[in-house]
Amino acid sequence: MTITPMQQSLISHFGEMGSRWGLNRTLGQMYAVIVLTENPLNADQISEALLISRSNVSMGLKELKSWNLIKLQHIPGDRKEYFSAPKDIWEIARTLIIERRKRELDPTLTSFRDALLQEPANESDIYTQRRVQEMHDLMEMVTIWSIELQNMSSDKVSTLLKLGSGISKIIDAKEKFLKK
Amino acid sequence: MTITPMQQSLISHFGEMGSRWGLNRTLGQMYAVIVLTENPLNADQISEALLISRSNVSMGLKELKSWNLIKLQHIPGDRKEYFSAPKDIWEIARTLIIERRKRELDPTLTSFRDALLQEPANESDIYTQRRVQEMHDLMEMVTIWSIELQNMSSDKVSTLLKLGSGISKIIDAKEKFLKK
DNA sequence: TACAATTTTCAGAAATTACTGAAAATTCAA
DNA sequence: TTGAATTTTCAGTAATTTCTGAAAATTGTA
Numbered sequence: 001m002t003i004t005p006m007q008q009s010l011i012s013h014f015g016e017m018g019s020r021w022g023l024n025r026t027l028g029q030m031y032a033v034i035v036l037t038e039n040p041l042n043a044d045q046i047s048e049a050l051l052i053s054r055s056n057v058s059m060g061l062k063e064l065k066s067w068n069l070i071k072l073q074h075i076p077g078d079r080k081e082y083f084s085a086p087k088d089i090w091e092i093a094r095t096l097i098i099e100r101r102k103r104e105l106d107p108t109l110t111s112f113r114d115a116l117l118q119e120p121a122n123e124s125d126i127y128t129q130r131r132v133q134e135m136h137d138l139m140e141m142v143t144i145w146s147i148e149l150q151n152m153s154s155d156k157v158s159t160l161l162k163l164g165s166g167i168s169k170i171i172d173a174k175e176k177f178l179k180k
Numbered sequence: 181m182t183i184t185p186m187q188q189s190l191i192s193h194f195g196e197m198g199s200r201w202g203l204n205r206t207l208g209q210m211y212a213v214i215v216l217t218e219n220p221l222n223a224d225q226i227s228e229a230l231l232i233s234r235s236n237v238s239m240g241l242k243e244l245k246s247w248n249l250i251k252l253q254h255i256p257g258d259r260k261e262y263f264s265a266p267k268d269i270w271e272i273a274r275t276l277i278i279e280r281r282k283r284e285l286d287p288t289l290t291s292f293r294d295a296l297l298q299e300p301a302n303e304s305d306i307y308t309q310r311r312v313q314e315m316h317d318l319m320e321m322v323t324i325w326s327i328e329l330q331n332m333s334s335d336k337v338s339t340l341l342k343l344g345s346g347i348s349k350i351i352d353a354k355e356k357f358l359k360k
Numbered sequence: 361t362a363c364a365a366t367t368t369t370c371a372g373a374a375a376t377t378a379c380t381g382a383a384a385a386t387t388c389a390a
Numbered sequence: 391t392t393g394a395a396t397t398t399t400c401a402g403t404a405a406t407t408t409c410t411g412a413a414a415a416t417t418g419t420a
Contacts, residue, residue, distance in 0.1 A: 007305070059379085111190065
């Protein structure tokens with residue numbers, strides 16, 4: 001388990017970004033090393049590669065499991081547990097979207113719905129509810145999209161993304177179509 | 181500057197979510213109070229509403245400014261600075277997307293490009309570069325999308341979002357069209 | 361220009377989060 | 391079933407982040 005300079009710099013970057021992606025530094029680094037290495041790794045190898053304690057790796061793996069970002073596998077003749085990331089990068093992206101939706105959007109939607117069900121106490125609450133309603137509607141649409149994405153094949157997501165700026169034209173076309 | 185129970189619970193929720201959205205607890209709370217209140221607020225009012233120090237508010241406002249999430253305005257006859265959030269919720273969402281792209285995607289793309297320009301040191305680096313290339317391509321597409329979004333009117337974004345599950349059908353149509 | 365009002369900065373304190381080593385729990389081969 | 395290998399847990403510690411009060415800087419009015 002040797003880490004090349006190229007890998008090291010990518011791992012560091014994932015570490016720095018980790019906290020921005022809802023994980024944390026170590027989790028980011030751990031995932032980097034797993035994603036960038038071809039063969040599955042065991043906890044000791046990760047611990048050694050990142051110079052962090054075995055127990056920290058254990059906690060990190062637990063977290064990565066809860067995100068569905070890693071796959072557990074066994075190597076014949078070895079009692080250790082080995083972990084790897086999906087080989088399909090789209091699958092990883094999809095998982096990230098799903099998990100982030102669960103953690104960030106879903107609870108917020110619930111909180112918005114709660115607020116909308118309450119009786120406004122004064123003028124100020126009425127304004128607040130108006131704002132909440134708008135945010136709610138937007139987030140609900142994003143949620144629907146994300147569920148849509150969740151059920152799309154990698155191919156389809158890829159096609160969609162490749163549309164790029166083409167999407168504008170499609171919307172224009174759709175708008176025209178609707179107005180007819 | 182009184183906070184109703186409804187507002188209080190929304191502020192708390194924004195606080196908890198704040199750290200997940202790349203801000204932090206206080207920043208989330210501050211933005212909640214600004215977004216949910218109709219009239220612009222000054223730093224003292226925010227400090228009082230959230231029971232945090234004046235200096236903390238000053239730091240928070242600085243951060244929110246750097247995110248382009250708030251607008252500064254002056255009230256005639258008052259020397260204090262007043263802040264408000266855009267009234268158009270889509271504008272807020274768009275700003276968030278732009279800023280997060282700048283902070284999360286752009287540096288990562290740079291780091292990926294760096295890695296791809298390097299000479300692989302061994303077999304392992306070759307695999308790493310293959311993975312990096314895939315992640316790079318995906319992220320680049322997401323970036324293009326996000327720039328696209330950035331230049332779309334609120335109306336258009338709204339239409340796009342409302343497409344919801346309709347998007348699948350459009351892709352199918354496009355696929356068929358391309359295969360002819 | 362002087363000065364009061366207001367905002368910003370920043371060093372240290374407080375709070376939170378992450379990490380470790382040791383011990384407990386689990387797993388699995390014999 | 392036993393016990394060695396492995397993984398997990400967790401209390402205490404370390405590191406990081408956030409927050410505060412006091413002081414400095416800035417702003418705008420007279």
